[in-house]
Amino acid sequence: MFERALVGIFLFGLMVSVSGAESPRNLGTDRHVFIDRRMVDVLSNAELTVNPPDREELVLIADKPWESGGITSYGNVLWDPEAKEYKLYYVPVSWDAEPGYCTALATSKDGIHWEKPNLGQVEWNGSKENNIVVWAQREGTVAIDPSAPPEQRFALVSSAPEAGTQLFTSPDGIDFTLQEGQLSPHQSDSQISTFWDDRIGKWAHYFKVYEGEDGWHTDSKVEVSKSIPYPQEEPLGRSVARVVTEKLSDPWKEPFLCVMSRDSRDPERMDLYTNAAIKYDRAPETYLAFPTPYYHYNEPESRAYLNEPTLAIGGKRNDGVIETQLAVSRDGIDWTRYRTHYIPLHRYEDLELKVLHVYPGIVREGDELVQYFAGYTFTHGDTQVRYKNLGRKLGGVFRVVQRLDGFVSVDFDYEGGIVITDPFIFEGDTLTLNVNTSAAGEGRVEILKEDGSQNRGYTLEDCRIINGDYLDKVVTWGEGNSDVSKFAGKEIRLKFEFRGSKLYSFQFKKGEK
Known part of the structure; x- marks a missing residue:
């Protein structure tokens, strides 16, 4: 296995790692469940929590x-x-x-x-x-x-x-x-x-x-x-x-x-x-x-x-x-x-x-x-x-x-928390979340470049607020745009900024934009 060379950069006050020789993970259209720290680069004011049945x-x-x-x-x-x-x-x-x-x-x-x-x-x-x-x-x-x-x-x-x-x-x-x-x-x-x-x-x-x-x-x-x-x-x-x-x-x-x-x-x-x-x-x-x-x-x-x-x-x-x-x-x-x-x-x-x-x-x-x-x-x-x-x-x-x-979730502090993923590659045209914000919680998602810089039209400010309990919530930006196919096959990161919420998994899907 290749050794991973890490270089730190600051993104909005948070240190994110820049990968070296290791190839980014290719998710394709697979679901990623947050059972552990895999694919989590930054975890700020949030924690992994076991959820009893x-x-x-x-x-x-x-x-x-x-x-x-x-x-x-x-x-x-x-x-x-x-x-x-x-x-x-x-x-x-x-x-x-x-x-x-x-x-x-x-x-x-x-x-x-x-x-x-x-x-x-x-x-x-x-x-x-x-x-x-x-x-x-x-x-x-x-x-x-x-x-x-x-x-x-x-x-x-x-x-x-x-x-x-x-x-x-x-x-x-x-x-x-x-x-x-x-x-x-x-x-x-x-x-x-x-x-x-x-x-x-x-x-x-x-x-x-x-x-x-x-x-x-x-x-x-x-x-x-x-x-x-x-x-x-x-x-x-x-x-x-x-x-x-x-x-x-x-x-x-x-x-x-x-x-x-x-x-x-x-x-x-x-x-x-x-x-x-x-x-x-x-x-x-x-x-x-x-x-x-x-x-x-x-x-x-x-x-x-x-x-x-x-x-x-x-x-x-x-x-x-x-x-x-x-x-x-x-x-x-x-x-x-x-x-x-x-x-x-x-x-x-x-x-x-x-x-x-x-x-x-x-x-x-x-x-x-x-x-x-x-x-x-x-x-x-x-x-x-x-x-x-x-x-x-x-x-x-x-x-x-x-x-x-639902076995494990990323639980965001009531006053707000952030998760930034490692770089990865996906297939598909829409991003869906399994998330529960509770009544007083809310959140947004940003698609970042591999180095942590922003993509115009897909920033936190562009993202429509997510509030509610969803198993398959389609994320949208701007005037309801859910199409993320322009990023398919490229190295990206996801940034989740939520408050008072539980995030269980995410998945990129095809044909649902």
């Missing part, structure tokens, strides 16, 4: 005999275009059978009202009248593989104790068949997030690993390497590793790459549990993950909190609280993890939620994005969950709504 609803609870111990932290959601329905795969626990867990399916037409269909696939306590799709599997993700033959269109990548990581396939997402061989001898003891990465043309898998005294490993002691150095000398506890494969059936090659872990900004008693990593399909080179910081109680704290003097099974307490953060990446390897919460510990109606895990999978519904998370009223090591049939009192699966591109 809203409109929370409890949509699934444990109400079947094979769910007597509740619904666990692992599952995922997808839209099945052939069946025209949502499929939610989740892991219930039963204290009436061994090993007591399975992968089950709920379906929905609207993502709010869910059914647990009798599938007739797996026998439980002498009957197949249940919604179980795979027995004794608890840590997987179901994905649709468009390149697979029809009988293998659905794939479940999952791990279980003693079984390692395995591949199951299905024509319909209901009737799953175990494929021969192991993908890996490891068992992650946690959710595996699997998705197709179209940027590299491979399947990506993210899963939990540990750093112990004998190095990085999974629960089955598989060797793992680190992608970046960490300053701590002590073990880092639960962390996130990544492996990629050409096909879902390809064995996982070792050593795996550790891509996310606790660092010097985190408390020593915290580590990262699940990750729910995905590739965001509305913008290239955009990856999102929802890591779960697990704060560990020591034994006296755990006993006091639970009012339970005995130790957990195994002789030590593995107890604490878990919530969800947001991590972002441009390549799926190097991640920026925001330390503010994405979904915090909180109260929902009469339920005090103490453990929160986002399920992999984001579904678009009209102009909104929908996510699901598991939320529980007990801490990680609370043995009281062994009491049967608590149903809603245990929590369940929740639905939340996020704005399109």
Whole structure:
């Protein structure tokens, strides 16, 4: 990669960099989302802010005999275009059978009202009248593989104790068949997030690993390497590793790459549990993950909190609280993890939620994005969950709504702020913004030359004031001119001057002037 030579110039009192040998980024007509500092040269009186989802609803609870111990932290959601329905795969626990867990399916037409269909696939306590799709599997993700033959269109990548990581396939997402061989001898003891990465043309898998005294490993002691150095000398506890494969059936090659872990900004008693990593399909080179910081109680704290003097099974307490953060990446390897919460510990109606895990999978519904998370009223090591049939009192699966591109925004101060981009090249003839100025906010956009100088007719003074909440606001200058085609193929910068506003993304489009 070329080294970038930077020369500073002052533009209206702000220092902007002038690029040297490095070629400008070519956006084409791709959307740019402000998840990090990429393409941001100047950030003045503005900051990147994580935006939690809203409109929370409890949509699934444990109400079947094979769910007597509740619904666990692992599952995922997808839209099945052939069946025209949502499929939610989740892991219930039963204290009436061994090993007591399975992968089950709920379906929905609207993502709010869910059914647990009798599938007739797996026998439980002498009957197949249940919604179980795979027995004794608890840590997987179901994905649709468009390149697979029809009988293998659905794939479940999952791990279980003693079984390692395995591949199951299905024509319909209901009737799953175990494929021969192991993908890996490891068992992650946690959710595996699997998705197709179209940027590299491979399947990506993210899963939990540990750093112990004998190095990085999974629960089955598989060797793992680190992608970046960490300053701590002590073990880092639960962390996130990544492996990629050409096909879902390809064995996982070792050593795996550790891509996310606790660092010097985190408390020593915290580590990262699940990750729910995905590739965001509305913008290239955009990856999102929802890591779960697990704060560990020591034994006296755990006993006091639970009012339970005995130790957990195994002789030590593995107890604490878990919530969800947001991590972002441009390549799926190097991640920026925001330390503010994405979904915090909180109260929902009469339920005090103490453990929160986002399920992999984001579904678009009209102009909104929908996510699901598991939320529980007990801490990680609370043995009281062994009491049967608590149903809603245990929590369940929740639905939340996020704005399109809304995970992170540039938030401008109420009295005004400025963002100036790095130089880039685009295609198209109109500039559109995803922005919310609020009632009292406003903003303008300026198209600058690569060196930061102005273009006549496209200055801040020429720009029509933007005020309101828009997903696709066309920017205009002068007497309503939106045509920016004269700048296509040339190096430009954008200058955003807003006050009291949230800017989420921008995009140049063709044929909309």
